[in-house]
Amino acid sequence: MEHTSQALPEQKERPSTGNWRLFIRMIRQTKPSIPILTIAIIMSVASTLIGLVIPLFTKNLVDGFSLSSLSFSQIAGIAIIFIVQTVASGLSIYLLNxxxxxxVAALRDRLWRKLLVLPVTYYDNNRTGETISRMTNDTGVVKSLIAEHMTSFFTGILSVIGSVAVLLYLDWKMTAVMLGVIPLAALFLVPLGRQMFKISKGLQDETASFTTLLTQVLSEIRLVKSSNAESREYTNGKTGIMNLFRFGLKEAKVQAIIAPLMFLVMMMLLxxxxxxxxxxxxxxxxxxxxxxxFILYLIQIVMPMSQITTFFTQFQKAIGATERIIDMLDADEEDHHSGKSVERSNLPIVVEHLGFAYKNGEPIxxxxxxxxxxxxVTAIVGPSGGGKTTLFSLLERYYIPTDGxxxxxxxxxxTFSLQSWRSQFGYVSQESPLIAGSIRYNICYGVDGDVTDEELEHxxxxxxxDTFIRELPEGxxxxxxxxxxxxxxxQRQRIAIARALLRDPKILMLDEATSSLDSKSEVVVQEALKNLMNGRTTLVIAHRLSTVVDADQILFIEKGTITGSGTHQELLAKHKLYREFATQQLQLNEYGTVDSITAELLDASRTR
Structure with missing residues (x-):
């Protein structure tokens, strides 16, 4: 099967990277529950306000402390305050989580929906592992920020503001002295935050690359083993692991500075x-x-400050993740439903002056x-790299022609909707892709509505x-x-053919459907293909001319151009390269005899 690739699609303009507005926009688009958010904020405010009252109770107890002054009502009041604060804080944490x-669930839902409607060109130019990383790792960073750090950030802000307000009320001079230390810490924390953003962005890129490597190697593990490439892939994997290790060390160094710095600020303030x-x-x-x-309020200021610092560190990570998620969400997608339905499919397919070239590339x-x-039946033959598979991709509208x-x-x-147009096609390729699941699931894959047992068995x-399915214990x-x-x-080929039969396509596309099979399997698959092709418009890509000698017309494509068309006999008579192709395939087989297909071709050649 020919390999195709596509140039990068045009990207939509968006705000500059590192912009927190991107993050806010992305969160707003998920439409979080405003009532739940409001209740959570109210509970946070209530919990923080109650926490601000506790030092005042302590102040009164210390100033007027004596055993005789203690009463059951005071002890009960303090106990109730602590219980209410605990309940409000717990409820706030749960609701914000x-x-x-x-x-994050809504964000992943949007991403998953987007991934399914992105055009083939996107997957031509973006590695699968990186795409998976966007879906899992980057959304995980956003989830960690919102579900784990957002709660402490809100309560921390309220606690700091409330504590400072009370301290200003108690003694503004001491409060001013205390606040004079905080700007010194900011001089160090702000540049550290910027450094953390750069490190986090690099770490996310490296994580995506490592995920890509894992996906690639593990999905083709048999190729790795048959090629004795375990050592090479271990080296590649170790390189990725060490890159992640180095980024982790950089992150640890920044965190190692931030934590002691916060402790130093606290001790200075104390x-x-x-x-x-x-x-x-x-x-x-x-x-x-x-x-x-004052000391209690100081604790209520400094402790949340560390939480706020952690939040901003995580927020920098989330901004880096947001950039990649937004890139994916803003990518151009296919419109599956706009356009009219195909009402009559038993019409000729007419291709006129068709041209196609990948962006900044040679015409295909x-x-x-x-x-x-x-x-x-129309067969498409010719040298590899001539554009045969690209032509199939254009017919199925995976790519847009540049001409014609x-x-x-x-x-x-x-003018037809993508959904209606593609429903007309049945596609059987050399690879015959199957999805992990049962044979029943794979045969019924993509079929609208329920499939009865009778339809499946037919x-x-x-x-x-059905012959080999009966021999399986689980059928x-x-x-x-x-x-x-x-x-x-x-067996995979026949399941793919059964799937196509169940879909009942009007147009059939066969891309070297038997080229990788042994002679015994090929005979059975050819018979199955005859049943599939019966009464359908069929286009066949084939390297072995023996499979297409009976086609109604054969198109010979060289370097992206049709250099000959006609029946097998006509091309043998008038097309030099086709005749060379046929002659090469009329050689003796490994046993030194001429097989039946070769004999037929020889007879045809002699007749000519």
Missing amino acids: RIGQQI VVIVGYGGMRVSSGALTAGELVA LRDVSFRVEPGT TIQLGETAIE AAAMAYV YDTEVGERGIKLSGG
Whole structure:
């Protein structure tokens, strides 16, 4: 099968990277529950306000402390306050976590929906592992920020603001001295935050690359083992692991600076408060209870500050993740539903002056014109790299032609909705891709509505797949394994044919459907293909001319151009390269004899 690739699609303009507005926009688009968010914020405010009252109770207790002054009502009041604060705080944390989980679930839902409608060109130019990383790792970073750090950020902000307000009320001079230390910490924390953003962005890129490597190697583990490439892949994997390790060390260094710095700030503030506060207590400007309250409020300021710092560190990571998620969400997508339905499919397919080139690349197809009559078989042959598979991709509208048109009858295929147009096709390729699941699931894959057992068994019989299914202990419920690895190539091909039969396509596309099979499997698959091709417009890509000698017309494509068309006999007579192809395939087989197909071709050649 020919390999195709596509240039990068045009990207939509968006705000500059690293912009927190991107993150806010993305969160708003998930439509979080406003009532739940409001209740969560109210509970956070209530919990914080109650926490701010506790030091005042402590102040009164210290200033007027005596055993005789203690009463049951005071103890009960303090106990009730603690219980209410605990309940409010717990409810707030739960609700904010709930919102965080809902936001991330909605975000992953949008991404998953987007991934399914992105065009083939996107997957041509973006590695699968990186795409998976966007869906899992990057959304995980956003989830961690919202579900784990957002709660402490809100409560921390409220606690800091409330504590500072109360401290200003108690003694504005001591509060001013205390606040004078904080700007010093900011001088260090701000550049550290920027550094953390750069490190996090690099870490996310490296994580995506490592995920890509894992996906690639593990999905093709048999190729790795058959090639004795374990050592090479281990080296590649170790390189990725060490890159992640280095980024982790950089992140650890920044965190190692931030945590002690926050502890230093706390100790400086504590020393200042105790020293300066002790002087004011001795002078009578401040009571001992007020000094204790100051220290308690200081704790309510410094502890949330560390949480706020952690939040901003995580927020920088989330911004980097947001950039990649937004890139994916903003990518151009296919419109599956706009356009009219295909009402008549038994019309000729007309290709006129078709041209296609990948962006900034050499043309793949040039001025291709041909006509496929309904119910006929058209074979497409020629040297590898000539554009045969690209032509199939254009017919199925995976790519947009750069020149010319493709019509069904007199109607350009672009006027049909993608869903309606693609439903007309049945595609059987050399690879015959299967999805992990049962044989029943794979045969019924993509079929609208429920499939009865009678319909399933009829399709299986027509595809000659029922013969080996009966021999399996679990029959149609047998698991095929990842990519159908538990089945032989011929069995996979027949399941693909049964799937196509069940869909009842009007146009059939066969891309070297038997080229990788042994002679015994090929015979069975050919018989199944005859049942599938019966009464359908069929286009066949084939390297072995023996499979297409009976086609109604054969198109010979060289370097993106049709250099000959006609029946097998006509091309043998007038097309030099086709005749060379036929001659090469008329050589003796490994046993030194001429097989039946070769004999037929020789007879045809002699007749000519």
